[in-house]
Amino acid sequence: MMRTLLLDVNYFPVKIISWQKAITLLVTNRAEMIDEYSDKIIRSVSLSLKLPKILRLYQTHKLSYSVRFTRLNVFHRDNFQCQYCSIRLPACELTFDHVVPVSKKGETTWENVVTCCKPCNTKKGPKTLQESRMKLLKTPRKPSWSIELCLRLKEDDPLEWWDFFPKKLAS
Ligand SMILES: [Zn+2]
Incomplete structure (x- = not known):
């Protein structure tokens, strides 16, 4: 299953989305193609598109930087x-x-x-x-943005995505 890395207007990784969602963002003109899966092409009656590997949103994504409480x-x-x-x-x-x-x-x-x-x-x-009489290892706090918490990479995700991950947050 091909997935797409979604970047915000400042090239910051927002989240990973399905290719179907990525196509919707593209055809509704809400995002631009930064990189594509050159060998995966989507065809319909009216269009033929390569599957997006990386998309960049035209507008800032409001909810993207907060880690969801789950x-x-x-x-x-x-x-x-x-x-x-x-x-x-x-x-x-x-x-x-x-x-x-x-x-x-x-x-x-x-x-x-x-x-x-x-x-x-x-x-x-x-x-x-x-x-x-039990002790906590550490005081629980709301975590800040991290690749692990916000993106959930899978093993077969493209290596090109790493070019867009903030270096200091990568681990
Ligand atoms: Zn225990």
């Missing part, structure tokens, strides 16, 4: 590591914990939710840190 992004921020006992596990064996429990008005936010293994989650239960 279960998987919390795991990525915490390096798939239980924030209490520091064990690293695959996503299917992890859960998350409200540092201040929901029953004590703890919110579901970046600052109050951490990655947790199931035994630690059971051990902590609806208790606060003090009550459970």
Whole structure:
């Protein structure tokens, strides 16, 4: 499945989109082609286009720089590591914990939710840190933009994309 890297007007990577979405952006004149898959051509009655490999939006993308609060992004921020006992596990064996429990008005936010293994989650239960005598590895914060959190690369994505990834953020 071919994917397209979408850049904003300043050539900053916004996200990775499906080629179908990329074609829509192109034909509605909202983006320009920066690079294409030279051997993949889309044909319809009215047009023939090479599949976009990299597109650049004509306008600034408003929502692109904030990391979305999702279960998987919390795991990525915490390096798939239980924030209490520091064990690293695959996503299917992890859960998350409200540092201040929901029953004590703890919110579901970046600052109050951490990655947790199931035994630690059971051990902590609806208790606060003090009550459970458990310690966090680090204070949870909202993460800033990163390739891992915002783009989710796959192994067969084109190497040309790396030319557009900010060097200091690449890891
Ligand atoms: Zn644990």
